[in-house]
Amino acid sequence: MSNLHDIPIATRSGCDERPVLRERGQREVFCGLTGIVWLHRKLQDAFFLVVGSRTCAHLIQSAAGVMIFAEPRFGTAILTDRDLAGMADANDELDRLCVTLLERRPEIRTLFLVGSCPSEVIKLDLARAAERLNARLLPQVRVLNYSGSGIETTFTQGEDAALRTFVPLMPHTDARQLMVVGCLPDIVEDQFRRQFEQLGIADVVFLPGRRAADVPAIGPNTDLLPAQPFNGDTVRALIARGARLLRAPYPFGAEGSTAWLQAAARAWGVTPATFDAVTGPARARAETALARQRPLLAGRSLFMLPDSQLEPSLARFLQRELGMRLIEVGTPFLDRQMVSEELALLPDDIVLSEGQHLNRQLDRVRAARPDLTVCGLGLANPLEAEGLATKWSIELVFSPIHGYDQAGDLAELFARPFARRARLAV
Amino acid sequence: MQLTLWTYEGPPHIGAMRVASSMRDLHYVLHAPQGDTYADLLFTMIERQDRRPPVTYTTFQARDLGGSTAELVKAAVAEAFERFHPAALLVGDSCTAELIQDQSGALAAGMQLPIPVVALELPAYSKKENWGAAETFYHLARTLLADRVPAPGAARPPRDPARRPRANLLGPTVLGFRCRDDVTEIRRLLDALGIDVNVVAPLGASVDDLRRLPDADFNIDLYPEVSRTLTGWLSRSFGMPATRTIPMGVGATRDFIAEVAALAGVDPSPLLGAETPGAAGRGASASRQPWYARSVDSTYLTGKRVFIFADATHAIAAARIAAEEMGFTVVGLGCYARDFARDVREAAARYGVEALISDDYLEVEKAIAAAAPELVLGTQMERHIAKRLGIACAVISSPIHVQDVPARYSPVYGFEGANVLFDSWVHPLVMGLEEHLLQMFRDDFEFNDAAPASHLPAVAVQTMAVAELGMSDADDAPAWTADGERELKKIPFFVRGKARRNTESYARSRGLSTITVETLYDAKAHFAR
Numbered sequence: 038m039s040n041l042h043d044i045p046i047a048t049r050s051g052c053d054e055r056p057v058l059r060e061r062g063q064r065e066v067f068c069g070l071t072g073i074v075w076l077h078r079k080l081q082d083a084f085f086l087v088v089g090s091r092t093c094a095h096l097i098q099s100a101a102g103v104m105i106f107a108e109p110r111f112g113t114a115i116l117t118d119r120d121l122a123g124m125a126d127a128n129d130e131l132d133r134l135c136v137t138l139l140e141r142r143p144e145i146r147t148l149f150l151v152g153s154c155p156s157e158v159i160k161l162d163l164a165r166a167a168e169r170l171n172a173r174l175l176p177q178v179r180v181l182n183y184s185g186s187g188i189e190t191t192f193t194q195g196e197d198a199a200l201r202t203f204v205p206l207m208p209h210t211d212a213r214q215l216m217v218v219g220c221l222p223d224i225v226e227d228q229f230r231r232q233f234e235q236l237g238i239a240d241v242v243f244l245p246g247r248r249a250a251d252v253p254a255i256g257p258n259t260d261l262l263p264a265q266p267f268n269g270d271t272v273r274a275l276i277a278r279g280a281r282l283l284r285a286p287y288p289f290g291a292e293g294s295t296a297w298l299q300a301a302a303r304a305w306g307v308t309p310a311t312f313d314a315v316t317g318p319a320r321a322r323a324e325t326a327l328a329r330q331r332p333l334l335a336g337r338s339l340f341m342l343p344d345s346q347l348e349p350s351l352a353r354f355l356q357r358e359l360g361m362r363l364i365e366v367g368t369p370f371l372d373r374q375m376v377s378e379e380l381a382l383l384p385d386d387i388v389l390s391e392g393q394h395l396n397r398q399l400d401r402v403r404a405a406r407p408d409l410t411v412c413g414l415g416l417a418n419p420l421e422a423e424g425l426a427t428k429w430s431i432e433l434v435f436s437p438i439h440g441y442d443q444a445g446d447l448a449e450l451f452a453r454p455f456a457r458r459a460r461l462a463v
Numbered sequence: 464m465q466l467t468l469w470t471y472e473g474p475p476h477i478g479a480m481r482v483a484s485s486m487r488d489l490h491y492v493l494h495a496p497q498g499d500t501y502a503d504l505l506f507t508m509i510e511r512q513d514r515r516p517p518v519t520y521t522t523f524q525a526r527d528l529g530g531s532t533a534e535l536v537k538a539a540v541a542e543a544f545e546r547f548h549p550a551a552l553l554v555g556d557s558c559t560a561e562l563i564q565d566q567s568g569a570l571a572a573g574m575q576l577p578i579p580v581v582a583l584e585l586p587a588y589s590k591k592e593n594w595g596a597a598e599t600f601y602h603l604a605r606t607l608l609a610d611r612v613p614a615p616g617a618a619r620p621p622r623d624p625a626r627r628p629r630a631n632l633l634g635p636t637v638l639g640f641r642c643r644d645d646v647t648e649i650r651r652l653l654d655a656l657g658i659d660v661n662v663v664a665p666l667g668a669s670v671d672d673l674r675r676l677p678d679a680d681f682n683i684d685l686y687p688e689v690s691r692t693l694t695g696w697l698s699r700s701f702g703m704p705a706t707r708t709i710p711m712g713v714g715a716t717r718d719f720i721a722e723v724a725a726l727a728g729v730d731p732s733p734l735l736g737a738e739t740p741g742a743a744g745r746g747a748s749a750s751r752q753p754w755y756a757r758s759v760d761s762t763y764l765t766g767k768r769v770f771i772f773a774d775a776t777h778a779i780a781a782a783r784i785a786a787e788e789m790g791f792t793v794v795g796l797g798c799y800a801r802d803f804a805r806d807v808r809e810a811a812a813r814y815g816v817e818a819l820i821s822d823d824y825l826e827v828e829k830a831i832a833a834a835a836p837e838l839v840l841g842t843q844m845e846r847h848i849a850k851r852l853g854i855a856c857a858v859i860s861s862p863i864h865v866q867d868v869p870a871r872y873s874p875v876y877g878f879e880g881a882n883v884l885f886d887s888w889v890h891p892l893v894m895g896l897e898e899h900l901l902q903m904f905r906d907d908f909e910f911n912d913a914a915p916a917s918h919l920p921a922v923a924v925q926t927m928a929v930a931e932l933g934m935s936d937a938d939d940a941p942a943w944t945a946d947g948e949r950e951l952k953k954i955p956f957f958v959r960g961k962a963r964r965n966t967e968s969y970a971r972s973r974g975l976s977t978i979t980v981e982t983l984y985d986a987k988a989h990f991a992r
Binding site: 187 | 464465466467468469470472473474476477496497498499500501502503504505506507508511512513514515516519520521522523524525528539542546557558559562563586587588589591
């Protein structure tokens with residue numbers, strides 16, 4: 038048949054010579070709007086207003102699993118026929134709605150207008166809208182805008198787009214500081230903060246902080262340590278403001294956490310003795326926790342479908358620290374600058390794929406019959422029904438998995454499907 | 464532009480997905496950007512479906528918008544046809560595709576596939592999920608039956624008396640409420656009456672089954688939100704009558720049996736012969752519900768205040784059960800779909816309440832808080848509202864969550880459905896005897912009225928307290944004297960919030976700054992008029 042989707046090609050490019058299987062077709066991934074689910078929990082003074090359709094509202098509510106919060110700090114301004122008919126009205130409507138919303142929620146300090154597929158297609162200018170509203174609402178409330186649309190962003194790229202909006206607001210500083218980039222659960226952020234302090238790195242800022250209104254400063258003496266591999270655009274914007282990127286694998290597992298902390302330690306001249314003294318006990322704890330899960334995972338084969346861009350990092354962790362056998366590692370988007378250190382640690386004999394043609398990829402899953410398939414919620418039960426064990430990828434984004442003290446929990450997420458199967462006799 | 468925090472219904476293409484996912488050999492090509500595949504998880508997680516929804520998404524991106532999106536449609540159609548071999552294809556747009564106007568349906572129709580291709584036009588900016596399901600079901604059947612429509616005015620030939628009458632059961636879908644088990648229950652009823660089921664659709668139907676719809680003598684409009692558009696057309700074009708009664712509750716099931724028997728021309732007595740409305744005792748109905756409702760233990764259900772908010776079909780039926788079969792007082796009735804607003808308003812008038820027609824979650828929450836019910840019958844949304852307000856709740860309608868798709872047999876239609884409803888509405892309440900004990904031993908540390916029902920998790924304690932706090936009016940509330948407050952505590956907790964509010968508003972209207980025991984009873988007398 039004539040297939041107008043791109044023919045998969047294995048290319049070698051860039052400094053890493055690893056071939057990549059690039060595919061286009063149906064993608065079973067969320068769009069960038071989904072990031073709101075965790076961003077709104079992290080930024081306690083922010084409200085995320087999606088300007089979109091009923092589909093957008095339905096997506097966020099379905100992806101969030103359900104309505105956990107009676108009145109959450111996100112919502113959707115649903116476009117109706119009337120808005121499509123007259124754009125001037127749509128702008129007025131949006132302004133009216135934002136003002137009403139803020140009157141209801143006086144504690145909100147930052148309002149994100151989040152673009153969607155429909156708002157992008159009709160070219161509703163949210164940057165202009167933010168400007169208009171800022172003229173009216175600053176300094177009480179700052180209005181920012183970004184796009185979480187599916188035509189432009191995949192799942193975690195929504196966080197990247199949101200964080201990117203902070204960069205132009207950052208004041209300049211020449212002070213030496215370490216900036217950790219990427220949304221982390223508060224508990225993990227606190228652990229890292231303590232570890233940096235013990236290492237003698239006192240000037241650490243996290244992007245984002247817990248309040249959107251507290252925008253950190255940036256300058257030539259800022260070292261960037263990305264905590265999530267999917268914030269490439271934000272990192273590049275920070276580099277453009279003079280900051281320096283510290284390259285490291287991501288802090289998953291004992292090895293990843295050590296390498297990540299070490300990148301900061303080296304840049305800050307921490308002595309190896311201090312580093313070992315500080316990280317040694319935590320590292321030992323992590324290794325003990327991992328040893329408990331290893332028997333369940335070692336030697337098992339793994340197929341990762343694209344989801345969050347965390348895949349290369351998690352694959353590295355599962356292969357090197359838990360002995361899993363990698364078949365295919367899929368990622369929606371391969372940002373080489375962000376994962377170069379991870380790619381270097383991956384074995385040569387795996388398929389690294391970028392993008393997705395769902396049916397062809399599922400054909401490969403069925404042919405390989407992996408012991409474990411990491412996939413989205415839409416695919417998990419159908420694959421289980423075919424006798425394939427699965428792990429929901431969304432849990433990897435919503436759970437605390439970074440750092441030494443979560444290494445065991447992270448391994449357990451992958452071990453649980455096996456543990457469960459071992460128990461069930463029906 | 465409408466601000467929405469939570470939405471009762473998805474966009475109309477979700478309705479089309481429900482139809483496609485319910486059927487066996489239908490496929491849906493949805494012209495949609497990346498991200499719209501989220502909808503798959505509704506089917507595989509909430510319904511625990513063991514196969515992917517039969518949907519191919521074109522997954523267009525920003526860089527395709529220049530001109531190649533139409534090619535993506537053709538490629539997706541061709542691939543879906545080759546890979547899945549469907550017996551018919553639905554082709555349509557999601558909200559974003561509607562804006563770029565690729566005419567996906569026309570493109571697909573132009574491809575000369577050897578199967579019926581139904582182009583769906585589901586306006587995403589004005590319509591919603593249930594409408595989308597109804598429209599899809601109707602257009603699909605209409606396309607498949609195009610060559611069977613008799614000439615206008617042609618009389619329907621009478622049924623051959625040697626053949627048993629036949630009915631279609633129309634409207635059940637995945638993600639509907641308890642459809643799987645309702646269908647089984649209704650099949651049993653029909654079988655007892657000597658009526659054959661011709662086709663059940665969309666749930667479990669094949670494309671060929673839909674071609675056989677006119678072979679039935681009449682249609683059972685089981686879930687009008689999905690089926691009424693089609694049954695209306697079948698009535699106009701094929702002269703097939705359709706039922707109007709929703710067989711939910713004992714009384715409605717009896718009415719349904721009578722209606723069906725009349726449409727089929729059969730004797731209802733195999734089912735209705737033993738039904739004795741108004742009689743006590745176990746032999747008076749095929750359902751245990753009437754006896755359970757009359758058992759003295761159920762006395763405590765009398766006049767319990769119930770707020771009902773759901774889809775129109777389930778809301779209206781639930782109100783009748785609540786009032787006539789449980790002895791509750793209906794203090795609120797509403798639905799989230801305007802399409803059926805008139806029916807809901809009529810029903811609300813019967814119970815002396817004003818219908819709430821809204822898809823604004825916050826408005827519903829406000830109405831529930833104001834009505835201070837003891838039980839909420841609603842959807843997954845009202846489950847959350849009730850939880851927050853500390854009010855008992857049972858789910859009676861979509862939208863649903865995973866716990867509303869139980870493993871056990873649990874219809875809500877027919878005689879067994881009446882049993883299921885009795886149990887599931889009584890369960891969240893404090894049980895009868897227990898409620899009496901709470902009143903009698905109010906000051907006992909173990910029986911204090913902040914204690915939750917013994918069969919419910921302890922977390923309820925906290926939420927009840929929250930509910931009561933939530934009831935008190937804002938800053939300008941008059942102060943309660945210690946005696947007044949003590950007396951207020953003696954009022955059962957489930958009406959205490961209302962008593963507090965009434966007393967405070969009475970005190971304000973009289974210009975009183977403090978509330979004594981006297982004020983409390985003055986207010987009671989005032990509001991009792």
